[in-house]
Amino acid sequence: MARSTAMTGSSGGGGWSRRRTVRLGVARGAVVAALGAAGASAAQGQIPDTFTNLQHYPPDISREALVGEMRRISLSLGVRCQFCHVGSPDGVSFEGVDFASDDDPHKVTARWMLAMVDELNARVTDELPDRGGSPVEMSCKTCHRGLARPRLLSQELRLTLDLEGADGLVEAYARARNRLESGSYDFGEWEINFLAEDLEREGRPDDAIAVLEVNRAQHPESTPILASLGRLYEAGGSVDRAISIYDRFLELQPDNEAVAARLEELRGRRRP
Ligand code: HEC
Ligand code: HEC
Structure with a gap:
């Protein structure tokens, strides 16, 4: 006491x-x-x-x-x-x-x-x-929370993007995961989904895709991540990637009509 x-x-x-x-x-x-x-x-x-x-x-x-x-x-x-x-x-x-x-x-x-x-x-x-x-x-x-410079995970990843480019992201995420026990970072999916939204708004779609792919590895069943990735791949002209992302989305959420329709259209677009 x-x-x-x-x-x-x-x-x-x-x-x-x-x-x-x-x-x-x-x-x-x-x-x-x-x-x-x-x-x-x-x-x-x-x-x-x-x-x-x-x-x-x-x-x-x-x-x-x-x-x-x-x-x-x-x-x-x-x-x-x-x-x-x-x-x-x-x-x-x-x-x-x-x-x-x-x-x-x-x-x-x-x-x-x-x-x-x-x-x-x-x-x-x-x-x-x-x-x-x-x-x-x-x-x-x-x-x-155990960090000399108390950055959020999204801030760490943004710093990595700026200093090392997207290639450094996987390792930066793994470094942060190694500190799981100290509670230094939030590994929930939205911490990084919001970063991706910011990057997209800033005209950095490739960086947005890169952070979302890292986030997806951690949260493979997240439909919000898949929806964003599908949209970004589509916008960037990577139709095949968008299709496989939407396929995965429908496995997880078969009733989603909007995504089903999107997939239908992309498949049609791919057929000459
Ligand atoms: C993040 C910075 C930081 C760390 C790490 C730190 N200190 Fe300090 N230490 C300070 C500050 C600031 C003061 C002055 C406090 C004051 O002005 O009252 C201080 C003062 C002291 C003093 C008094 C010195 C004097 O004569 O005035 C001792 C002894 C001391 N620290 C020992 C330690 C020990 C042992 C550790 C490791 C277990 C440690 N400190 C870790 C910042 C730190
Ligand atoms: C309200 C949030 C907050 C609290 C509480 C806080 N800090 Fe900080 N601290 C920060 C931020 C933000 C920075 C980074 C500032 C910058 O951008 O340079 C920082 C930086 C530092 C640094 C410099 C680290 C470096 O590598 O340059 C030291 C040392 C430090 N804090 C010590 C402390 C100590 C000791 C305490 C408790 C007495 C404390 N802080 C409480 C927010 C906080």
Whole structure:
């Protein structure tokens, strides 16, 4: 019980400004529990006992509590401590890490984000009607979900299209799928169907087809994906492909008269 109360109080970055030091005592139990459960990192010995550059957390925060917050932030972003703290020779070792230094821009951004999360939580508390007895506290993870740059799957695929072209899509999707357990991405079909709609509107039908084919591999029985693909192939003059897509559509939804009629017409068009 003490644990769950504490978990609410310490949410991986949010809610620990100097203004809210009252939470410190409560959160501590959870931090210690978390450290115990997950195994204190090998770095423990090299983390200082006193802190010299805290601008967000209260100056009298305990070492356990601060390290607990830091571990949650790291997990929320899917990074190591050295992502924000300079001085490690190889990005893994703690030898030589200068935790107080602000030389890494990620640390500066993270401090800015800590303040942002406090502001967001304060605004929601003050302004929402009917918030009821179960307020939701935002934290780093609310947005980041294990990603340093919290992009949606559609945004990752668009970035891949722009940097590598359609050839990179299958691998980018597979990379994202490898993170299934972390809940970083939404693999529902509409996440990508909407991307395809955007690309089509932007005059990029081939890219729209490419993302829909990747989406279709994941959702082979989706009729909305087949309908869009059929239409795009038709518009691009790939009649045979459109026909096989509509055939598949009718296997899944035999009563669809509009698609049946479309198929009829395309077959007629193919016969000279
Ligand atoms: C995403 C960036 C980020 C990551 C990852 C991160 N930190 Fe921090 N760390 C910060 C920020 C920002 C501060 C300063 C907080 C403040 O101003 O109150 C800080 C402060 C500290 C301090 C206090 C330094 C001082 O003397 O002022 C220690 C110690 C520390 N972090 C340890 C860790 C450890 C250990 C990890 C890994 C478990 C870690 N940090 C991961 C951003 C990060
Ligand atoms: C409301 C959503 C949101 C929340 C909550 C949030 N972030 Fe972010 N964060 C973002 C976005 C969006 C970006 C990318 C900004 C950009 O385009 O450069 C980002 C970027 C970052 C980066 C830079 C990563 C990089 O690779 O450049 C760090 C570090 C970071 N956030 C830390 C945090 C920490 C720590 C917390 C919790 C205290 C937090 N964020 C909470 C939305 C959020």
